[in-house]
Structure formats: C-alpha cells, structure tokens
Amino acid sequence: MSVNVKQLAAEKAVEYVQDGMKVGLGTGSTAYWAIRKLGERVQQGLKITAVATSQASEDQARELGIPLVAFGDIDSLDLTIDGADELDGELQLIKGGGGALLREKIVAMGSTRMIVVADESKAVQTLGKFPLPVEIVPFAWEWTVAKLAKLGCKPELRRSGDELYKTDNGNYIADCRFEVIASAPELALSLQGISGVVDHGLFIGIASMAIIGKNDGSIEIIEGETHL
Numbered sequence: 001m002s003v004n005v006k007q008l009a010a011e012k013a014v015e016y017v018q019d020g021m022k023v024g025l026g027t028g029s030t031a032y033w034a035i036r037k038l039g040e041r042v043q044q045g046l047k048i049t050a051v052a053t054s055q056a057s058e059d060q061a062r063e064l065g066i067p068l069v070a071f072g073d074i075d076s077l078d079l080t081i082d083g084a085d086e087l088d089g090e091l092q093l094i095k096g097g098g099g100a101l102l103r104e105k106i107v108a109m110g111s112t113r114m115i116v117v118a119d120e121s122k123a124v125q126t127l128g129k130f131p132l133p134v135e136i137v138p139f140a141w142e143w144t145v146a147k148l149a150k151l152g153c154k155p156e157l158r159r160s161g162d163e164l165y166k167t168d169n170g171n172y173i174a175d176c177r178f179e180v181i182a183s184a185p186e187l188a189l190s191l192q193g194i195s196g197v198v199d200h201g202l203f204i205g206i207a208s209m210a211i212i213g214k215n216d217g218s219i220e221i222i223e224g225e226t227h228l
C-alpha cells in the first residue's frame with residue numbers, strides 16, 4: 001500500500017497541539033488531514049479552540065466538532081498548521097494555490113508558531129516554479145495586472161469555470177508565472193507597492209517549522225524561529 005505523504009506530515013504536526021491551545025486551521029488537501037486528526041483528538045477529549053482560514057476548513061472543522069471562534073474575538077493563536085505550494089530551505093513559502101492566502105497569512109502572522117506541512121514535491125531550492133498567487137481587488141483589475149506584469153512575470157487571472165474566481169473575501173487572484181524568484185523579500189516589497197494588490201502568497205519569516213512527508217515513508221523536519 002502506498003504512503004499518503006500529506007497525511008503523514010499533517011498527522012505529525014498535530015502531535016504538537018496540546019490541551020488549551022488556540023489553533024489556526026489551514027486550507028488545502030494537506031491541511032485537510034491535520035484538521036481530520038485534530039477532530040479525532042477533540043473527540044477523544046483534547047480541549048482546544050480553533051480559527052479557520054477558509055470556509056472549506058470551517059465547514060470541515062464544524063462537522064468534526066472542533067470548537068471554532070472568530071479570529072477577531074481572540075488576541076492571538078498558539079499554533080497554526082497549514083500547507084504550502086512551495087517551500088525552500090529557509091522556510092520561505094509560496095501559498096494561495098487554493099485561494100486562501102489572505103486569511104492564511106493573517107492567521108499565521110497572529111500565531112506564535114506556524115508549522116508547514118507538505119509532501120516532498122513541494123520542497124524546492126529556489127521558489128518560483130509554482131505561479132505566485134496574488135490577491136487583487138476587482139476594481140481596475142486590468143491596471144493592477146499590467147503593473148504585476150512589469151515585475152517580470154506572466155500574470156493570469158484565475159478562473160472558476162466560465163467565471164472569474166473569487167476569494168472568500170470577494171477579490172480576484174492573479175497567478176503570476178515567474179521563471180524564478182531570485183529574492184522573495186525584494187519581490188514581496190515590490191508587490192506591496194502596487195495599490196490594487198491586497199496581499200500575495202509569499203510567506204517570508206512566518207513559518208517556524210516545516211514537516212515534510214517523503215515517499216519512502218520518512219519525515220523531514222526543518223526548524224526555524226518563532227516570529228512573535
């Protein structure tokens with residue numbers, strides 16, 4: 001039987017959750033396994049409160065009986081567990097493949113620790129193969145997309161069937177194809193300088209640990225620093 005590497009990494013991360021913690025729930029097919037395992041532990045008596053980063057994760061958590069609160073009702077979180085589309089050895093990430101980057105970033109930045117869970121295909125030397133998701137406001141999106149292209153990428157507005165894809169916040173996503181991202185911090189600064197950009201999928205200095213599930217059934221852990 002083949003190993004489910006996403007499940008392997010996600011369930012390892014859930015071992016770091018302790019009684020009384022306030023936990024951020026990520027989004028996507030890897031975070032799904034973490035939420036499922038957390039649900040199991042809650043049913044066995046683990047006492048936590050959680051904040052979800054998307055409607056999909058909120059629905060899953062509610063179904064499993066994980067107690068949820070709005071992030072606005074608490075000051076901070078102890079730990080967030082979330083997936084990534086790419087990660088490098090310095091724990092710089094690309095996120096947003098599932099469109100949840102804005103809430104994910106707010107929740108991760110409000111957490112003492114963020115553990116990234118991923119399968120080994122997500123680990124790269126240099127970020128950039130995965131098109132960088134950038135959340136932009138619908139107003140004058142054409143102007144914003146033209147500005148993004150000037151940063152040296154090919155931006156494409158994400159679609160959902162015949163419609164333009166809309167995030168949980170009512171915005172659009174421009175998927176920006178770079179050849180390679182030579183300096184993620186410099187690119188992040190340039191993106192923040194464009195008015196129509198709400199946020200982008202570069203997570204720099206946010207993750208404190210990565211748990212990578214490998215096809216041979218082993219796990220690699222990369223430790224960083226907590227940012228709060």
Ligand SMILES: O=C[C@H](O)[C@H](O)[C@H](O)COP(=O)(O)O
Nearest residue numbers: 028029030083096098099100
């Ligand atoms: O918006 C989505 C998130 O950033 C996900 O965490 C990311 O896309 C990874 O998702 P998956 O675990 O499904 O590859």
